[in-house]
Amino acid sequence: MKTTPFHPRLVELNDTGLWSHWSGYLSAVRYDFSSKFEYFGIRNAAAFFDASPLYKFWIRGADAERYLAGVMARDVRTVRPGRAQYTVWCDDEGYVLEDGVLFRHAADEFMLTAAEPNLSFLQSQAIGKRVEIVDVSEDYATLAVQGPRSRAILEPLAPEIAELSYFGFTPAKVAGHPVTISRTGFTGDLGFEVMVGADDALPVLDAILEAGQPHGLRPFGEEALNMARIEAGLPLIGTEFTSARYAYNAAERFTPTELGLGWLLRGIDDDTRPFVGRDAIRRELADKTSRWTTRGIVVDWRAYRDLYEAHGLIPEMDEIPVGWETMLYDDAGERVGYATSLMYSPMMQRYIGIARIKPELAAVGGTVQVEQTVDHEYYTVPAEITTLPFFNPERKLS
Incomplete structure (x- = not known):
């Protein structure tokens, strides 16, 4: 099992000793004995996450743009140097293989980051x-x-980020070491990501820790990250979708439209960019064959409270997302979809979920019934269908 270049410092901060495995690396589940403390560090002050296990690919050459335009579902030709874009790539049948962030460093030089x-x-x-x-x-x-x-912590170290816009990035130096800082992240909040050469990682981290001390900077692990990204409505591979590369059948494969990522397909009818899976996706859109619509759901707190109190129980309010799919029904008891992620949101003080619902029943403002198990029996409570994200603060873009 490998450790990241930041690990010598992070292991000293991990009071729980809890680690998971991510791409062959140790990755902290949580540092504090309550991941909620770490979550509020993200939302109220600043917190940092070791994203080093992400895969990173340099894509360079005279045909780099033409190559990426033919692979990625989102049109990379619209991205200028110094900008990044979230994107997905698909198989020939239009099913998503994975998602990632593509950074354009020059006309013919890109870096792609991905989870797998x-x-x-x-x-x-x-x-x-x-x-x-x-x-x-x-x-x-x-x-x-x-x-x-986060900006107040990093700007004294790298003044270049002062005017950095959302999904922009810039080269800089922190403690004399070269880095690339992007205004990106997986929390749906104001945030930055610092990419640094492995050999320079510890002095850069030390400088950030020192600068962050007056601001309450703290580490956060995978549990707090998962809480924040659900509030932000961000899909996670292995939870919201399975890579079509590893899927056993069609039920485990999903198109960009079914994942709520149809907005990435702008310009799909441009015949100068026949990307992988384009023809299949165009047929899906023309024939309206999408099997699912991705929405948010917000559970009726009164009905949830009443269900538990009727059984003499205190309503559970667990911010740790459930580790399984939660079934959704219509008022007649017919299954109409499922929630891929469900949690009690500390920010909204409601149970919320990212849900996959049959398109004809997924109108915003509608209602679904969410399955709950109480005293070893199945019950349902109503939830309103909403748009995503749940949490989208102005500071993220300002």
């Missing part, structure tokens, strides 16, 4: 093109600094 290995797929699409694809995952460490005070 993709080198073989990326190289298979490069045949006949003047492009080089290199896996540099172990060469860099990535620290996500998130929360309303």
